[in-house]
Amino acid sequence: MDRIKLHDLRCFATVAAAGSFQAAGAALNRSHPSVFAAVARLEQQLGLSLLDRGGYRVVLTDAGRLFQARAQLALREFDQLQAYAEQLANGEETVLRIVIGDLCPRPPLLHWLSSFFAAHPRTRLHLDYEAVGGPLERLVDGEADLIFHRADVSDARIERIELGDIALLPVAAPGFLPFAPSPALTPEQLRPFTQCLIRDTAQRPSSESFFLVEGAQQCSAPDQVMKKELILHGLAWGHLPTWLIDKELADGRLVSLAGPHLPGRSDRLAAVRRRQSAQGPAMTALWRELEVQPPQLMA
Secondary structure, eight states: OOOOOHHHHHHHHOOOOOSSSSHHHHHHHHHHHHHHHHHHHHHHEEEEEEOOOOOSOOOOOOHHHHHHHHHHHHHHHHHHHHHEEEEEEEEHEEEEEEEEEEEEEEEHHHHHHHHHHHHHHSEEEEEEEOOHHHHHHHTTTTTTTTEEEEETTOOOTTEEEEEEEEEEEEEETTTTSSSOTTTTTHHHTTSOOOEEEOOOOOOOSSSSOOOOOTTOOOOEEEHHHHHHHHHHTTTBBEEEHHHHHHHHHHHHEEEEEBBBOOOOOEEEEEEEESSSSSSOHHHHHHHHHHHHOOOOOTT
16 A cells, blocks of 8 residues: 555545535635545555545545544644644744633633733734533644633543632523512423523534523523623523622522522533643643632632
8 A cells, every 4th residue: 555645634534524525625725626636546545435426425435434533533643743843843832722611701811811921922822712512622623722611520632720610590680580480490481481592612512401491492692791681681591600690699680590490500610721732832831820820710
């Protein structure tokens, strides 16, 4: 077997993900015929049929599915190696890609990041916002160096620094429900009323329901602040982090719906990075500072 070309491997992985040679060509900024030829050359070198081209969309063969998993791993490791070489050549990363999740209090975190990057002027901050499953997906796909969000402690792909507990409470505006809320309130009683949910920004959404009441009318919001506004104006009910609504609960602009049947939830907020990825000097310094003096997000 001839030596596999990185270009051919990348073309195959992109076609497998995009479902067509045309879409893969657009993603790679290559012509349709050149991508087709690259995949055909790879198949010939391997002696395998990786794609079934008989339908409207190309699909992976059984061998193609097995090969794709290893190909994605190899490409990810190559990209990490290339990034590490660039870091060594530059002496320090030019950019750190950080994603803030929807559960994270922003002002104290942004203040902490501002102080860190002021002390590291050669490294630029590329900051994004993602919701629900989006932060972790960006991290494991290699599109972020660090996220501030919840993450499963059993996930072997990541390492984390705990930053505190985030409590989420079901709330509504006074008068939203035509009856007085009580601890006996059930999800079934809330089914006739609009429920507000955060839009999951992940391309591969989790199957986790996140408090969804089946059969209820839904509206969605891009972040917790907008969700809070919708609930305050009596357009829906929903779960919100308590750090965002302490004042509204105290002055009566929001009322808790929590009880044995609607207990809410507590999540662990953490700084999270990939366990097996190249860490340059700036990322190493940031992680060390998080360990020694993390931002006080729950104050």
